[in-house]
Amino acid sequence: MDSYDILTKETILAALRRLDELLREQGVMGEICIFGGAAMVLAFDARESTRDVDAVFVPKDKVLDCARQVSKEFDIDEDWMNNGVKGFISDKAEVTHEGMPVFENLRIMRPTVTRRTFADSLRNVKQQDDFDYALANFLDRFKKDPDLDMVKEEPPILREILNDNGLTDSFAAAAAAHLCQLHDLPFPDWVNKPSRRMKDPWFAAKSHNLRMVLLQESPAAFRVRNLFVSANALHRA
Numbered sequence: 001m002d003s004y005d006i007l008t009k010e011t012i013l014a015a016l017r018r019l020d021e022l023l024r025e026q027g028v029m030g031e032i033c034i035f036g037g038a039a040m041v042l043a044f045d046a047r048e049s050t051r052d053v054d055a056v057f058v059p060k061d062k063v064l065d066c067a068r069q070v071s072k073e074f075d076i077d078e079d080w081m082n083n084g085v086k087g088f089i090s091d092k093a094e095v096t097h098e099g100m101p102v103f104e105n106l107r108i109m110r111p112t113v114t115r116r117t118f119a120d121s122l123r124n125v126k127q128q129d130d131f132d133y134a135l136a137n138f139l140d141r142f143k144k145d146p147d148l149d150m151v152k153e154e155p156p157i158l159r160e161i162l163n164d165n166g167l168t169d170s171f172a173a174a175a176a177a178h179l180c181q182l183h184d185l186p187f188p189d190w191v192n193k194p195s196r197r198m199k200d201p202w203f204a205a206k207s208h209n210l211r212m213v214l215l216q217e218s219p220a221a222f223r224v225r226n227l228f229v230s231a232n233a234l235h236r237a
């Protein structure tokens with residue numbers, strides 16, 4: 001899926017390091033909880049880059065002022081870090097420092113997913129980064145406690161929200177079906193709905209040679225939904 005990602009892991013870490021220095025110079029302790037794509041980049045190495053750093057932070061004005069100074073020094077967008085997380089935050093969310101960088105005057109956190117089911121995990125998806133993050137967290141939870149109840153309820157249809165021609169809806173069904181197959185669980189009815197299958201083939205690679213590889217190794221649950229991905233597309237360490 002094409003994107004306009006501009007912030008690599010190295011850039012984000014350097015920007016946060018400088019932000020920490022600026023806060024330290026002012027004698028300010030800051031806290032940031034990072035969401036979405038940036039959390040995927042920092043904590044999971046599941047993405048190489050992201051468009052921006054969606055976060056909530058305190059003290060808000062001090063952190064924003066320092067973040068704007070960082071943007072000038074690094075020649076990146078002024079809103080490289082912003083608090084436009086909106087509906088992604090749940091009032092039941094818990095946070096963790098796991099996988100996040102450690103600084104002197106800047107405490108970095110990310111949310112953990114407290115929702116149990118796949119459907120609940122996807123209810124607040126507003127953009128592709130949200131889906132990637134929710135899926136990664138769900139896979140971690142399912143790995144620890146594989147249970148049909150976790151995928152039995154149908155997740156929300158995201159075609160109109162993400163404007164992706166049903167790619168995410170099909171991927172969600174393929175992921176759920178693949179997990180059930182791996183753990184000898186019956187498929188929930190929703191994974192076989194026509195709305196959960198791509199009309200045209202979609203490949204997780206652009207080059208002809210790589211597409212030929214994906215044609216051969218894509219798991220059955222993905223192939224039957226016209227999705228061609230790597231054999232370890234859902235692998236979690």
